[in-house]
Amino acid sequence: MTFKATCCCKQLSITVSSHPEINSVCHCNNCKQRTGSAFGISMYFKTGAIINKTGETKVYKFFHKEQSHEQCRYFCPQCGTTLYWTISTMPDLLGIAGGCFSASDILEPTHTLNNANKCSWVNFPSKWHVQE
Numbered sequence: 001m002t003f004k005a006t007c008c009c010k011q012l013s014i015t016v017s018s019h020p021e022i023n024s025v026c027h028c029n030n031c032k033q034r035t036g037s038a039f040g041i042s043m044y045f046k047t048g049a050i051i052n053k054t055g056e057t058k059v060y061k062f063f064h065k066e067q068s069h070e071q072c073r074y075f076c077p078q079c080g081t082t083l084y085w086t087i088s089t090m091p092d093l094l095g096i097a098g099g100c101f102s103a104s105d106i107l108e109p110t111h112t113l114n115n116a117n118k119c120s121w122v123n124f125p126s127k128w129h130v131q132e
């Protein structure tokens with residue numbers, strides 16, 4: 001099975017051939033700002049599972065203070081969607097923005113991260129693992 005994620009304008013896409021190794025929602029300010037939403041959905045795939053990439057990207061590189069790592073975010077220069085990213089502390093994994101997968105393909109997350117910063121009106125299924 002394959003899963004394809006695209007940006008808003010569809011010029012940028014990435015296709016993977018496996019389920020994510022890590023599938024989580026994150027409540028840190030950086031994820032909120034990146035998505036413009038109450039939380040980010042971060043799916044991490046083995047880099048070997050990437051079977052196709054299309055389109056042109058720009059890169060935003062920064063040091064993530066809250067999590068003490070360097071991140072490179074690849075976004076669409078036309079529509080601005082951040083589609084995928086790398087994290088210096090997890091070199092074998094690629095993060096893909098979960099909301100960019102087509103609705104029928106999206107897999108239910110299993111973890112919720114940085115919960116101290118969670119909006120009080122957001123609630124998740126009790127079977128999800130809560131990681132502070």
Ligand SMILES: [Zn+2]
Binds near residue numbers: 009011
């Ligand atoms: Zn785009």
Ligand SMILES: [Zn+2]
Binds near residue numbers: 026029030032040114
């Ligand atoms: Zn985050």
